[in-house]
Amino acid sequence: MSNSNFTRRGLLKTSSLAGAGLAMPTIFTASSVAAYTNEPDGSGVTLGFNVPQTGPYAEEGKDELRAQELAVEHLNGEGDGGMLNTFSSKALQGGGILGNKVSFVTGDTQTKSDAARASAKSMIEKDGAIMINGGSSSGVAVAVQGLCQDAGVIFMAGLTHSNDTTGKDKKANGFRHFFNAYMSGAALAPVLKNAYGSDRRAYHLTADYTWGWTQQESMQAATESMGWETANNVLTPLATTDFSSYIAPVLNSGADVLVLNHYGGNMVNSLTSAIQFGLRDKQVNGKQFEIVVPLYSELMAAGAGENIKGVLGSMNWNWQLPDEGTKAFVKSFGEKYGRPPSNSAQTCYAQTLLYADAAMRAGSFNPCAIVEALEGFEFDGLGNGPTLYRAADHQCFKDVLVVKGAENPTNEYDTLEIVEVTPRAQVEYAPDHPMFAGGELGKCNPGA
Numbered sequence: 001m002s003n004s005n006f007t008r009r010g011l012l013k014t015s016s017l018a019g020a021g022l023a024m025p026t027i028f029t030a031s032s033v034a035a036y037t038n039e040p041d042g043s044g045v046t047l048g049f050n051v052p053q054t055g056p057y058a059e060e061g062k063d064e065l066r067a068q069e070l071a072v073e074h075l076n077g078e079g080d081g082g083m084l085n086t087f088s089s090k091a092l093q094g095g096g097i098l099g100n101k102v103s104f105v106t107g108d109t110q111t112k113s114d115a116a117r118a119s120a121k122s123m124i125e126k127d128g129a130i131m132i133n134g135g136s137s138s139g140v141a142v143a144v145q146g147l148c149q150d151a152g153v154i155f156m157a158g159l160t161h162s163n164d165t166t167g168k169d170k171k172a173n174g175f176r177h178f179f180n181a182y183m184s185g186a187a188l189a190p191v192l193k194n195a196y197g198s199d200r201r202a203y204h205l206t207a208d209y210t211w212g213w214t215q216q217e218s219m220q221a222a223t224e225s226m227g228w229e230t231a232n233n234v235l236t237p238l239a240t241t242d243f244s245s246y247i248a249p250v251l252n253s254g255a256d257v258l259v260l261n262h263y264g265g266n267m268v269n270s271l272t273s274a275i276q277f278g279l280r281d282k283q284v285n286g287k288q289f290e291i292v293v294p295l296y297s298e299l300m301a302a303g304a305g306e307n308i309k310g311v312l313g314s315m316n317w318n319w320q321l322p323d324e325g326t327k328a329f330v331k332s333f334g335e336k337y338g339r340p341p342s343n344s345a346q347t348c349y350a351q352t353l354l355y356a357d358a359a360m361r362a363g364s365f366n367p368c369a370i371v372e373a374l375e376g377f378e379f380d381g382l383g384n385g386p387t388l389y390r391a392a393d394h395q396c397f398k399d400v401l402v403v404k405g406a407e408n409p410t411n412e413y414d415t416l417e418i419v420e421v422t423p424r425a426q427v428e429y430a431p432d433h434p435m436f437a438g439g440e441l442g443k444c445n446p447g448a
Contacts, residue, residue: 036366037152037447038130045100045365047072047352048107048129050120050144051158055111056238057136057264059299060344064134064158065106066337067345071352074332075102082332083353086325086381091360098359109135111238111264113143120144124151130365131156131355134348136264138162138211145174152447154367156351159344161263161295163214166395167436172444173367175374175394177354177387178347179427181215182435184294184314185222187400187422191312196257196290198227203255205246205270207262208235215261217435219294223259231255236262236270243270247277256284259292267293268303275307296403298342301415308405308415315401317343317383318418325383340413350382354389368444386424392431393441400427 038046049068052061073079077094084092096102105127107119116135123129132148133156135141141160148155149171157165157176161184166176202223206212212235220230231253236246247270250258258279262270274280274291282289293300296313319330319340329349333341341349355370358377362369375391384398402420409415429436 035446035448036368038124038128039448040098040100040130040365042100044103045097045130046128047102047104047355048120048123048127048132049104049134049348050107050109050116050123050132050140051134051348052111052136052140053106053108055109056266057111057159059303060136060159060264060297060342061109061111061134063299063342063345064136064348067333067341067349068104068133068352070333070336071349072102072104075353075356079336080328080332083325083329083349083382086328087353087357088380089357089361091357092353097356098363098365102356105129109137109140109144111137111140113137113139116140117143117147120147121151124148124153129153133351133355134158135160136344137209138165138214139209141165141176142169142210145169145171149173149442149445152367152445154355154370156355158348158351159297160211161215162211163218163435164210164439166393167214168438169210170393170439170441172371172394172442175351175354175389175396177351177396179314179316179398179400180395181211181218181294182429182433183400183427184215185218186427186429187314187402187420188219188292188294188312189222189226191402191420192223192228192292193226195312196287200228200257200287201231201253201255201285202228202257202259202292203231203250203253204233204259204261205243206233206235207266208237211263212236212261214435215294216259219259219261219292221435228257236266238266240266241269243273244277246270247273247279250274250279251277251282254285256287257290257292259294261294263295263297264300265303267300271304271307271311296416297344298340298413298416299344301405302412304405305415309407311405312419313403315343315403315416317346318401318403318416319346319413320418321383321401323383323385325381329383346383350384353382354379367446371444390431393436397424397428399424
């Protein structure tokens, strides 16, 4: 993308003439051009929050935006400070970022890659956003990450679970705090084996885009390694709302486990359809039929209601964790919004703080300085235990949760219970693992 696309506010260093309110010239010397895209002029810094406010993942997006707004308040010294008080790095003191008060602009990804790119592009070019954070779809994350790489800004991914985000589609300007599909499979497989045995036949329904593909691949590999067979894998369009035609064939497939590689409203609808067909009441191959939801969120669980009771899955984080970082975040979020945060909210909050902290430690907003500060960064206090941002692929490594639908929830937010905290070592993998091969991280792009 050419430099001429980024001649909006923040691109050019403010001179004394500009400070005096005089018109800037239309032709600049090399010394007056910013060193990087949307370089702040000292009057403030703008972050771009790009979340699905409409579409099948809208509930996740709304919660992400709540957390992002809370993060900005804490960065600016408002409220109780939340996780700034528990974060192992003490660079952030609530005085903005490098003396700049933080403001933000928002965009609606609509859970569509093209819409997400358009809104991110607008925030960068028109609003001077120096960092983009958010998203609740891996298709969106991959698209926006590529845009940010070309534009010369940092992308702090939100909820994106596809292996591809930090695999074949990884970029030097992009970072992911959320866990991925491989980690879900690695955490879930031993628990599934203990709960349901090693002699099982699984039928997969899979969202037909990058996340669904890699989630299904990861679950199949992990379950087959412990003895399960895969009866079938059927792809379902993301826009699907009625899954009855996909559920009916499961009954005659010989499968005794249904794996729903679906998320958000898709998972709620497919699980509801499976329950309506009576799958969990059936005996197949002499075994009780079971359903697995590899990737959970509190918002999905609330939407599915009683249908999730006893259904196993994995999560990046849960508000019921006992660590001090989680307690601080839940308190801040609960006091502001009257509800506990979802794991999508937590990851966007953490990513916003991690970006700001990296800028403070680097002493610069230059994307390449941010990259250097985040690569190999080890930290604690943000709710997931000791965590590493691996330099080789910009993937975070931390503990992973295995959860199941609560049998006796006390309220709408108490629908999931933690079965196991899977240690980080169990879900780690080499950077050149076959599921993550095919892409090059490349070099940081500072843009302007």
